[in-house]
Amino acid sequence: MSAVIESHNHDDHHHGPTKGLTRWLYTTNHKDIGSLYLWFSFAMFLIGGAMALVIRAELFQPGMQIVEPEFYNQMLTLHGLIMVFGAVMPAFVGLANWLVPMMVGAPDMALPRMNNLSFWILPFAFLVLLSSLFMEGGAPNFGWTFYAPLSTTYAPPSVTFFIFSVHIMGASSIMGSINVIVTIMNMRAPGMTLMKMPLFVWSWLITAYLLIAVMPVLAGAVTMMLMDIHFGTSFFNAAGGGDPVLFQHIFWFFGHPEVYIMILPAFGIASHIIETFSRKQLFGYASMVWAMASIAILSFVVWAHHMFTVGLPLAAELFFMWATMLIAVPTGVKVFNWVTTMFKGSITYETPMLFAIAFVVLFTIGGFSGLMLAITPADFQYHDTYFVVAHFHYVLVPGSIFSIMAAVYYWIPKWTGNMYDERLGKLHFWLSFIGVNVTFFPQHWIGLAGMPRRIPDYALQFADWNMISSVGAFLFGASQILFLFIVLKTVMGGKKATPEVWEGSRGLEWTVESPAPYHTFTTPPKVN
């Protein structure tokens, strides 16, 4: 090991990446793998987004116009699965790959070969999933929550391929998480204690533990489905003495921590960006860490709030209502900390800051509707309506996805050495911001007014706002092409970035050149 470090001290440049396709196939470099994850996630974002547009096009007017109900159900299922497992999660893993080693002052991820494997099995998982569209009986059509027995006894034959693909995604996530944990625990620069770690690193450490805890539960759920479908068991089949509600308990025991897996890294990202562009140290670092840890722990005891209408006993309903409401406390602490960071700061509004502020505001709106949904008696009216659709899209699109976009704008000068086009970035922000709100805000109203989710056609009183929502969706979808253009333009060239890039930036990644050399911190930096 020491020999390797010595040889690198002389010259960092002789050991650059190899050329061609094999560079990407065989790479064990965290930056290459980070880029692969991010590009993969963007491709999935476009595919999943196209499916969302099929859905919105069908809902543009009452009546069946474009697709059949059967295909509509396949679209809503694949849209959910692809966005959750293909777009949001890999994007965060990609950011972790790029940033965690640089932020903790490590030369690479701790387990580079496993890193390569955890990425390269992903495209196969999604090829298998997408290929089900061309199978007899069509793709999975039972919603991304795949409730049994609709997903077992009554499922199309392609469900077996779906199960296989979920297994691969799970394996990839678990490997990615192990890598993150080992890297953070063992490879921090001397002097970087846990409570000195950047918040993005903290958020990923917690996320990785959540992933390791719940992905096996998901694997268990789909394996039980597989047994029910092919091997004559009756885990979820009432006729055979099984229990369809058991499926929902298992699924949501995975599913609720899963939704925090998709938001915790966003908390980390927002903290860095708000701190930088307020030119003021983040307010309440320690409470931020404790808030994330509390949210993670609470996420294991709130799962049945997705199941208030399945007929749980009163005691369970009360417990899950109170536990869910409690999550508002640490989440509130985070929002107050961000606002107080901005208070008396010296703020400028570059694109990453715009996305980060929109994240805080719109995520908070999603949090409010989440609090409303926690109130069990009211949930009897909200449950499985567009109010829920509006709620989780508010926390996922202007929540998770805005934070990912903010991160891309914030760190892309470090990745490519070039500044992005600020005017186009701002244009992208405003188009996305307007698009997202026009799409999802009216869905609160049509949900309250009584439109159930997952229906391909609706009663006439919902027509106006559905049409507006569809218009917003196409605006949001189209503006992501602009995002692709901006990123490509930045990769190709642009104003050269300085090492620190932003005036108020803090952290180890801003001490290396831009673009960051292929190998960074082969000698660990010292942290005071």
Next chain:
Amino acid sequence: MFRKATTSVNKTLFSGLITLFSSNMFAAWNDLNMTEGVTAISKEVFDLHMLIFWICVVIGLVVFGIMFYSMFAFTKKKNPSPASFHENTKLELAWTVVPFLILVFMAIPASNTLTKIYDDTEGDINIQVVGYQWKWQYKYLEDDIDFFQNLTTDWDEIYNKTPKGEFYLEEVDEAVVIPVGKKIRFLITANDVIHSWWMPDFAIKQDAIPGFINTAWTIVDKPGTYRGKCTELCGKNHGFMPVVVKVVPQDEYDAWVQEKKEAAFRMAELTEKEWSVSELTERGEGIYLKNCVACHQVNGQGITGIFPKLAGSDIVLNDKARNIEILMEGVQGAAMQSFANQLSEVDMASVITYTRQAWGNAENGDGEIVVPKDIVEYKKPKV
């Protein structure tokens, strides 16, 4: 006690809003809000919803107010040198404890209402609700009334060939009829996949799960027709299985019960009658369009890979015994359910006969018909 306090807070906030907006805008606002409903519980749920909503609005105004103020007052231009404070334990403690207290304030009325909703004692009238792909069955346990509720909106309306009616996708062939002022208990379950029975005006949403019986209850004082929907994804036609409940005065209800009983008697008489092929086929077509087209399609072609075609199917052409068996028992592990309890002997015989006669099946197969007595025979205990 507490509930009264929250309602009055709610009303104060509400009347404030009314004065703010014109009555016209307020009416438009109501169309975008949760239905208040027509039962004591649904009104309580609505009040709870509004209470939480206004609390969120107030918190939002405070938090976003400070945020937007900071955004305008502390730009780099106006405030070139940022402050350096970055922690304050008292402040952190305050914004942990205060939200917690607000949550307790919300949780108390919510828990009270929930406890009231959780009353599963017997009702004056007990109705079993069974979800099927894609219709509802209702069994009045005291009166031995049993019927299915199907969507009646025409497929031509859905496929934009004819104009859509007033109750597009919210109209059914037979409404659930209940009397005013009586406690009705619903016992909700499902036959195939999970469905969910939602009646917004009663604030009832209860999943219908195979193997489970969930209960819900209501007392409605206002006569009228109330419309709801299935709210759990249950397959292809999930969007096409509405719920309609008609609330009527007691004497009208009694008359309805009497009429249903007489209709059942007339149906029994029909079973005894001698049927001709054309009579059966004609009756069968109606049954087919109501019960079978969703999967097997109007032309009997089904959907490749999921729902088998009936036109030219070997069983429909040449195997009468198996044909009856499939309709009576369903097919294990497939979407085909048992229709034994859904169709009377007459309807069962006529729909099978229809499929054996239509789409050229009569010419290509043995052309055998099924009469109501065949079904009666099938239902007899086998030795």
